[in-house]
Amino acid sequence: xxxxxxxxxxxxxxxxxxxxxxxxxxxxxxxxxxxxxxxxxxxxxxxxxxxxxxxxxxxxxxxxxxxxxxxxxxxxxxxxxxxxxxxxxxxxxxxxxxxxxxxxxxxxxxxxxxxxxxxxxxxxxxxxxxxxxxxxxxxxxxxxxxxxxxxxxxxxxxxxxxxxxxxxxxxxxxxxxxxxxxxxxxxxxxxxxxxxxxxxxxxxxxxxxxxxxxxxxxxxxxxxxxxxxxxxxxxxxxxxxxxxxxxxxxxxxxxxxxxxxxxxxxxxxxxxxxxxxxxxxxxxxxxxxxxxxxxxxxxxxxxxxxxxxxxxxxxxxxxxxxxxxxxxxxxxxxxxxxxxxxxxxxxxxxxxxxxxxxxxxxxxxxxxxxxxxxxxxxxxxxxxxxxxxxxxxxxxxxxxxxxxxxxxxxxxxxxxxxxxxxxxxxxxxxxxxxxxxxxxxxxxxxxxxxxxxxxxxxxx
Amino acid sequence: xxxxxxxxxxxxxxxxxxxxxxxxxxxxxxxxxxxxxxxxxxxxxxxxxxxxxxxxxxxxxxxxxxxxxxxxxxxxxxxxxxxxxxxxxxxxxxxxxxxxxxxxxxxxxxxxxxxxxxxxxxxxxxxxxxxxxxxxxxxxxxxxxxxxx
Numbered sequence: 001x002x003x004x005x006x007x008x009x010x011x012x013x014x015x016x017x018x019x020x021x022x023x024x025x026x027x028x029x030x031x032x033x034x035x036x037x038x039x040x041x042x043x044x045x046x047x048x049x050x051x052x053x054x055x056x057x058x059x060x061x062x063x064x065x066x067x068x069x070x071x072x073x074x075x076x077x078x079x080x081x082x083x084x085x086x087x088x089x090x091x092x093x094x095x096x097x098x099x100x101x102x103x104x105x106x107x108x109x110x111x112x113x114x115x116x117x118x119x120x121x122x123x124x125x126x127x128x129x130x131x132x133x134x135x136x137x138x139x140x141x142x143x144x145x146x147x148x149x150x151x152x153x154x155x156x157x158x159x160x161x162x163x164x165x166x167x168x169x170x171x172x173x174x175x176x177x178x179x180x181x182x183x184x185x186x187x188x189x190x191x192x193x194x195x196x197x198x199x200x201x202x203x204x205x206x207x208x209x210x211x212x213x214x215x216x217x218x219x220x221x222x223x224x225x226x227x228x229x230x231x232x233x234x235x236x237x238x239x240x241x242x243x244x245x246x247x248x249x250x251x252x253x254x255x256x257x258x259x260x261x262x263x264x265x266x267x268x269x270x271x272x273x274x275x276x277x278x279x280x281x282x283x284x285x286x287x288x289x290x291x292x293x294x295x296x297x298x299x300x301x302x303x304x305x306x307x308x309x310x311x312x313x314x315x316x317x318x319x320x321x322x323x324x325x326x327x328x329x330x331x332x333x334x335x336x337x338x339x340x341x342x343x344x345x346x347x348x349x350x351x352x353x354x355x356x357x358x359x360x361x362x363x364x365x366x367x368x369x370x371x372x373x374x375x376x377x378x379x380x381x382x383x384x385x386x387x388x389x390x391x392x393x394x395x396x397x398x399x400x401x402x403x404x405x406x407x408x409x410x411x412x413x414x415x416x417x418x419x420x421x422x423x424x425x426x427x428x429x430x431x432x433x434x435x436x437x438x439x440x441x442x443x444x445x446x447x448x449x450x451x452x453x454x455x456x457x458x459x460x
Numbered sequence: 461x462x463x464x465x466x467x468x469x470x471x472x473x474x475x476x477x478x479x480x481x482x483x484x485x486x487x488x489x490x491x492x493x494x495x496x497x498x499x500x501x502x503x504x505x506x507x508x509x510x511x512x513x514x515x516x517x518x519x520x521x522x523x524x525x526x527x528x529x530x531x532x533x534x535x536x537x538x539x540x541x542x543x544x545x546x547x548x549x550x551x552x553x554x555x556x557x558x559x560x561x562x563x564x565x566x567x568x569x570x571x572x573x574x575x576x577x578x579x580x581x582x583x584x585x586x587x588x589x590x591x592x593x594x595x596x597x598x599x600x601x602x603x604x605x606x607x608x609x
Contacts, residue, residue: 093526100528139524146519150536237535242528423520424536 004044012037019332027065028332034060035323035374042367050312053319066326074325075318078283082182083317084309085286089260090136091308092293095300096253097244099140102128106144107238114226115215118162121145122211125163126170126203129413131261134171134178138164138413142420151238152228157427158221161434162214164417165405165441169210171413172401173203175264175282179317180372180400187376188393189278191268198394198459202452206402206445213444217437252296260289320373328377337381348387349454352395355379356453359399360446364406372400391459398449406442408434463569464562466602467583467592473498476505476550483508483549496582496590497553504582504590506553516540516552559584562591566606570599 016033020026034056041052060066066074093099102124109120121141128137141163149156171177174195175185184190215222229235244250263270267281294301327333344350355375362371379392404411408418408431418434421427453459473496474483487495487510494509517540519525544552558578560569562585572578573596583592 094524095526097527099526103525104528139521143519143521143525147534147536150534150539153535237532241530241532241534243531244528420521 008037008040008044011040024332024335025330027063028327028330028335030063030065031060031323031326031330031332034065035327038320038323039366039370039374042370043365050316050319053316053323057319057322060323060326066322066329070325070329071322074322074329076183076186076321077318078279079179079182079186079321080314080318082283082286083179083314084305085288085290086133086176087309088290088293088304089257089286090132091304092253092297093132093257096247096249098250098253098257099136100242101244101250103140103144103147104242104244107147107235107241110235110239112148112229112235114222114224114229117148117225117229118159118215118218118222119211121159121163122166122207122214125166126173126207129167129170130173130177130200130203133176134167134411134413135416138167138417139420141167142417146420146424147241148235148238149225151235152225152232154225154228155221156425157421157429157433158214158218159225160417160421161429161437162218164411164414165210165214165438166207167413168401168404168411169203169206169445171404171411172206172398173200178401179369180397183321183369183372183376184393184397185282186279187380188389190390190393191279192265192282193268196265198390199397202394202398202449205452206398206448209444209448210441213441214437217440256289256293260285263288317369317373320370324373324377327374328380333377334381337378340378341382341385346385346387348391348460351382351387352391352453353450355392356395356399356446356450359396360403360406360442363400363403364410364442368400368404368411372396388460391453394459395449395453398453399446402442402445402449405445406435406438407431408438410438410442461566461602461606462562463560463564463566463583463594463599464592466566466598467562467594468598469592471496471582471590471593473590474508474549475499476548476553478549479545480508480513480547480549480552481545484510484513484544492580494580496557496593497549498590502589504557504559504584504588506550506555507557507582508549508553512552512554513544516544516547557582560594561585566599566603569594570603573599 012033015036016029019032020029024032038049038052038056042049045052057071061068061071106120106124125137125141128141142160145159145163146156149159172181175181175192181195185192185195263281263285267279267285270276270281271278294304297304340354341351344354359371359375375396379389379396382389382392404414408414408429418429421429472486472490474486476497476499483495487493493511494507496504497506497508499505517537519536558572558576559582560572562583569581573581580593580595582590583594585591
């Protein structure tokens with residue numbers, strides 16, 4: 001513990017001194033040192049990350065590196081309110097049985113065989129994460145996969161890994177899939193429609209490639225499942241294992257969710273129609289719906305806000321965004337952006353490669369929100385280079401999501417799924433057991449994105 | 461009145477290495493829901509309760525999935541029951557135990573029981589050794605007795 005703490009302090013201070021030495025101002029060096037301490041804090045001391053964020057932001061304010069007004073501006077309240085709204089909607093969906101209903105639908109699929117099962121869980125995992133976020137969707141997918149694997153008495157680990165890989169890929173497809181989606185959308189001025197037109201097809205190509213890779217990688221496990229499914233026969237008990245009361249609650253909850261999704265997906269059109277500022281409807285749709293939910297379920301409103309909204313994570317995000325904003329405020333990211341642009345020879349193709357691969361590798365070991373928060377002001381600083389920045393935003397989005405597949409700590413979905421396997425099956429998936437398939441899928445899908453972003457005029 | 465005057469002094473306990481299924485049979489025979497787990501040094505190391513056994517039988521993610529009804533018993537529950545038969549008490553016991561001291565007042569114990577949601581609590585002496593057990597009904601009976609006098 002003490003050793004890790006000394007490494008954190010040493011590296012952060014060292015980076016600060018080094019950047020000061022190469023010509024950055026004292027405030028720029030301090031902003032870099034504190035932001036790197038927050039990054040290292042998430043790596044070494046996950047449980048202390050909010051404490052580090054509080055301390056770091058206090059130091060930035062105390063040393064006049066940034067003022068309070070800008071801390072509030074950079075804290076991205078718009079993104080935080082969007083996430084709060086979505087968390088309340090997800091809480092209602094959970095309570096009304098929507099997710100159990102999805103699990104039930106998967107359990108009810110008839111005439112299963114190994115390959116069909118893999119394709120179904122991959123597609124459902126990816127689609128569910130595009131609508132409800134990766135961390136929410138993975139719990140229900142793991143629940144369904146475990147029940148099916150238990151029923152047919154096969155090892156569930158390969159199928160849960162497949163579901164997690166698909167979940168992470170799917171999380172790049174829309175604004176809702178991952179917190180970095182909404183973060184990038186608000187900072188880059190991208191709409192949900194942009195995501196559907198540009199990110200969704202790219203994610204689907206990656207998903208198809210991912211399914212092909214896992215079909216080969218886990219061919220023995222898939223063949224064994226096919227044999228067991230033939231032996232055991234029809235899954236009658238699975239089909240009637242659980243039921244969800246088809247009450248009024250579920251129907252109304254689904255209607256609220258559908259209307260919210262409708263407004264989120266068409267927000268750009270509505271904003272044009274009503275002459276609203278970009279992303280106004282995108283950000284207010286979940287807030288409006290959660291307001292309706294809290295009036296409808298007024299007895300539970302406090303519970304939704306106090307228990308279902310992850311304040312710990314959201315507060316960390318706010319302070320992290322403020323610290324990343326300080327890099328921009330002090331001009332540190334302008335210096336960094338100019339260095340990166342020079343190294344890339346001011347070529348957009350090279351910059352796409354740099355942003356994509358740095359974010360892929362970085363998010364394989366770091367929380368992708370930390371990495372993306374750091375990268376956003378750098379990409380914003382490229383604005384002076386007179387180039388179209390949009391491909392760089394897609395590179396950042398896909399790097400942040402696909403990198404999560406590489407290691408078992410790469411994304412929250414991986415950690416949640418592996419935690420359940422350990423608790424339920426007493427199986428500890430080793431780093432290497434994950435790394436083999438994770439690296440293969442991660443590298444192949446990132447190469448596909450790299451190629452398509454660099455070559456297709458559609459993305460330039 | 462102090463808790464040492466009303467607690468059950470004849471404490472039945474189990475050891476962490478004991479078989480969980482055998483320990484559950486003790487609970488069933490005694491018609492109680494839990495027992496303290498005490499190690500070779502005589503220190504309290506956990507509580508073994510029916511709630512922990514049930515929590516082991518059902519999936520750990522059950523609360524996160526939301527509202528649904530089990531229409532059949534899943535195979536995983538049967539497998540976990542079979543697994544339970546060969547498990548040790550230490551693998552299932554709850555390690556964070558709410559305790560009280562023998563000099564605590566009735567209202568203090570009632571307060572702990574309400575705020576910590578405890579039904580039965582081990583009573584410790586100054587050296588940390590379990591010297592008794594106190595249940596909600598014991599506290600209520602003692603309070604009623606004291607105030608009726």
